[in-house]
Amino acid sequence: MKRKHNWTVAGLAVLSSVIWFPLFYMAGQSFMGNWELIQNTGAVLSGTKGRVHFALLPRFPTLSPYVELLLDSPGFFVMFWNSCKQVFPILAGQLLLGMPAAWALGRYRFRGRSFIMLLYMILMIMPFQVTMVSGYLVLKRFQLLDTHLALILPGIFNTFPVFIMTKAFAGIPDSLMEAARIDGAGEFRIFFSIGIPMALPGIISAMVLGFLEYWNVIEQPMTFLKTKSLWPLSLYLPNITSDKINVSFAASIVMMLPAVLLFLWGQKYLEQGIAASGLKE
Known part of the structure; x- marks a missing residue:
C-alpha cells in the first residue's frame, strides 16, 4: 500500500512539473x-x-533586465497603474451590484427566477467575440470608447461572479434564516449579519477569479482602447521589441507576481468556497 502511495506521489510530482517548469x-x-x-x-x-x-x-x-524595466521604462508604470484603475473598480462594482443580485437569486423563489438564471448562464459561457460588435456599438453610442469606463462598466456587469456568489448564498442552511427571522431580524440584517459572513469564501473566490481574469485581459482593451496611454499592463509585453527579450521575461515575472500572491492568499478561501457548495443542514 505504501509503495502504491509513493508511485502516486511520484506521478503527481511529474505532472505538476509540467506546469511549473515553464x-x-x-x-x-x-x-x-x-x-x-x-x-x-x-x-x-x-x-x-x-x-x-x-x-x-x-x-x-x-539584474539588468529588472533595472531597465523598473527604472528605465516609464511606459511600464503607466500601464501598471492603468491596470489598477481598471481592475479594482471592476471588482468593487461586482461586489456592490453582484452580492445583492446573488442574494436574491440564491435565497428567494420568485416568478422568472429560473429564466434569469438561464440567462445568466448563457451570458456567462458566451465568449467575448460573440458580443464584441454589439458591445462596441453600445459603448460608441454612449461615447465611452477609448476611456477606462469602456472596460470597467462591462466588467462590473459580468455574470460570472453573480453565478458563483449565488451558489455560496444558496448553501446557507434555511434553519439559520428561520431562526434569525424568529428573533426579529429583518432581511437587511440577515443579509449583512448571516449571508455575507457565511458566504465569504464564495465571495472572495469570485473576487480572486475576477482579478485573475481582468489583470490578464487582452482582447477587450485591444478592441475598446485606441490610445496607448490608456492600455493596461497586459498589453505591455506584445509591444516589447525583439532586442529586449530579457526585459520581456522580467516584465512577465513582475506582472505575474500580484496574481500569484493573491492566489496564494486566497487559496484557502477558494477551497472553502468549493466545499461550501456541499453544505447541508
Missing part, C-alpha cells in the same frame, strides 16, 4: 543578459541563425 524557465531567463539570451534562443526569439541552446539557469546572472 515558470522556472521564465524566471531563469529573466536574469540573463540580452547577449546570452540571444545566443541561446535567438534562432527562435529574434530570428538569428544558429541552433537553440537550452539553459535553465544563466551562466552570468544579472
Whole structure:
C-alpha cells in the first residue's frame, strides 16, 4: 500500500512539473543578459541563425533586465497603474451590484427566477467575440470608447461572479434564516449579519477569479482602447521589441507576481468556497 502511495506521489510530482517548469524557465531567463539570451534562443526569439541552446539557469546572472524595466521604462508604470484603475473598480462594482443580485437569486423563489438564471448562464459561457460588435456599438453610442469606463462598466456587469456568489448564498442552511427571522431580524440584517459572513469564501473566490481574469485581459482593451496611454499592463509585453527579450521575461515575472500572491492568499478561501457548495443542514 505504501509503495502504491509513493508511485502516486511520484506521478503527481511529474505532472505538476509540467506546469511549473515553464515558470522556472521564465524566471531563469529573466536574469540573463540580452547577449546570452540571444545566443541561446535567438534562432527562435529574434530570428538569428544558429541552433537553440537550452539553459535553465544563466551562466552570468544579472539584474539588468529588472533595472531597465523598473527604472528605465516609464511606459511600464503607466500601464501598471492603468491596470489598477481598471481592475479594482471592476471588482468593487461586482461586489456592490453582484452580492445583492446573488442574494436574491440564491435565497428567494420568485416568478422568472429560473429564466434569469438561464440567462445568466448563457451570458456567462458566451465568449467575448460573440458580443464584441454589439458591445462596441453600445459603448460608441454612449461615447465611452477609448476611456477606462469602456472596460470597467462591462466588467462590473459580468455574470460570472453573480453565478458563483449565488451558489455560496444558496448553501446557507434555511434553519439559520428561520431562526434569525424568529428573533426579529429583518432581511437587511440577515443579509449583512448571516449571508455575507457565511458566504465569504464564495465571495472572495469570485473576487480572486475576477482579478485573475481582468489583470490578464487582452482582447477587450485591444478592441475598446485606441490610445496607448490608456492600455493596461497586459498589453505591455506584445509591444516589447525583439532586442529586449530579457526585459520581456522580467516584465512577465513582475506582472505575474500580484496574481500569484493573491492566489496564494486566497487559496484557502477558494477551497472553502468549493466545499461550501456541499453544505447541508
